[in-house]
Amino acid sequence: MRHVVIGGGVGCARYVRGLREHVRRTGADGEIDVVVNTADDWWVSGLRISPDHDSILYTLAGQNDDERGWGRRGESERVSAELSEWGATPGWFTLGDLDLATHIARTSWLRAGDSVSDVFARLGSRWDLGATLHPATDHEIDTHVVTADGRRMHFQEWWVRERAAVPALRFEQQRIAEARPSASALESLAAADVVLLAPSNPVVSIGPVLAVPGLRDAVLASGAPVVGVSPIIGGSVVRGMADACLAAIGVETDAAAVALHYGSRSRGGLLDGWLVAEEDPDAVAPVQSAGIACRSIPLWMRDADTSAALAAEALRLAAEIAAR
Template identity: 70%
Template sequence: MNLVVIGGGVGCARFVMGLREHVRRTGGRDRIDVVVNTADDWWVSGLRIAPDHDSLLYALAGVNDLTRGWGRADESERVSGELAAWGTAPAWFTLGDLDLGTHIARTAWLREGLSVSEVYRRLGARWDLGVTLHPATDAEVDTHVLLGDREPIHFQEWWVRHRAQLPATGFTQQGIEQATPSPGALDVIAAADVILVAPSNPVVSVGPVLAVPGMRQALAAASAPVVGVSGIISGSVVRGMADACLAAIGVDTSAEAVARHYGARVAGGLLDGWLVDESDAAAAAPLNAAGISTRAVPLWMRDAGTSARLAADALELADTLA
């Protein structure tokens, strides 16, 4: 089967690792492609930084920092300190030296004229990932946060420096109106047997992918069932500050509210199916009535086994919808 995942960041990485483990345990014949959010990318010290992509790359390669949850393992930060001392990088955005090697390579290739898709291929070729990563778009569509009467700021400043504590009134992706889905993203969506929406931040990781002009149309036209996995359990985010993002766009922090935010595909939305945690089983009946086939299963991805089980549950739901 051709399995396609949409998302970005740590939650997506854990889910994709579980999907890869499930595929390995069941014979290893399925292909996995991930359409990755690019809208939290930005420029620092003349380097193009891509946090959602790199979280996936490092985790799938087995070189990620499991303690911090981001960046490379066994890091040093001497160069980042020098950049801050020279005033070319903010002191609140720390990059490890190994991580900077990735950003330097990425930027060098971009300045040579390679597309973001081509850069993804070169970065992914270093390790045996068992997964192919595709940018949602090759265009730059950085997310900025709207702050009412204040000037908008880049998402990374709001997220990392201010820890999402500044009251936001919305999010915008600069230049997204002129963007198009990357050719690789369109190809794998069209060929997919199952499309899975990862338990990523619905607003700033999944939302920008869906906002690329042509992406929703491609998903609507896909013959594959679309099954999403909630990143909200018992009214709380599993990781990060997605609750602040949801509040900014007027969506409650609940598995049911996020599913309704995505919408049922039969009604012009995204989802055919939705997995919620067993603690949120009460959401199944109203969501089923709204046209989103919903099952309650264990969602906590504590290790390879529980992550693989969650992936299997998603595929089993997709199978009933095919």
């Protein structure tokens, strides 16, 4: 069975880790592919930084810092501090020394002519990840934010320095109209038995993936059931500032509202199924009324058991949908 996950960042990383755990525990003969958002990538001090990819890479490799939620465990930050002293990096954007090594390797390969897909493969070959990571596109589509006070800035500046406190009017992926899906992303979707939307930020992690011309069509053309997991629990975001992103596109911070934003596949949208938290039972009826199969279950991924259980529920719902 081929599982294809779409997303990026910490929520996606933990979800894929749970899916991997479920596959290993059940002894299922299954492959896991992850189509990763690259729209929050950017250039810093001549280095290409890829936060969503690296969160997933480090988590699956067992190298992530669970306390901070990003970067490598056992980090030091001497190089970042020195770069800041030289004025070569902004003081508000701190990178660990081990993390910087990843960025240096990535940048050297890109400058030597490797594609982003090539770099994903090289970085992923170091550890036994139990999954294969694919960029949504090999093109640079960095996200810029237009804010309510009239400024335009890179998404990372708005997210990390401003902490999303300045209201955003809109998010713009640069040159996305000319971008094309990576060949490996298309191949994985064409062979998918199930497509899973991770509980990632709907606006800046999953949204840009689906906005790459041709990629949304590839999801729908796969014929596989598409099941998503709500990133909203009890009317609040699980982590980060996704509520500020949702507000910018006029979507409430609500499990049902996010499902309706994606839309029902039977009515021209994307979703066949949607999982909401046990804290949000009232979300089930409006989602089902919109033509999306919906279940209310525990969504908190606290450990290997709860994460694997969530993945199992998503696959169970996908199997029910496929059997109809």
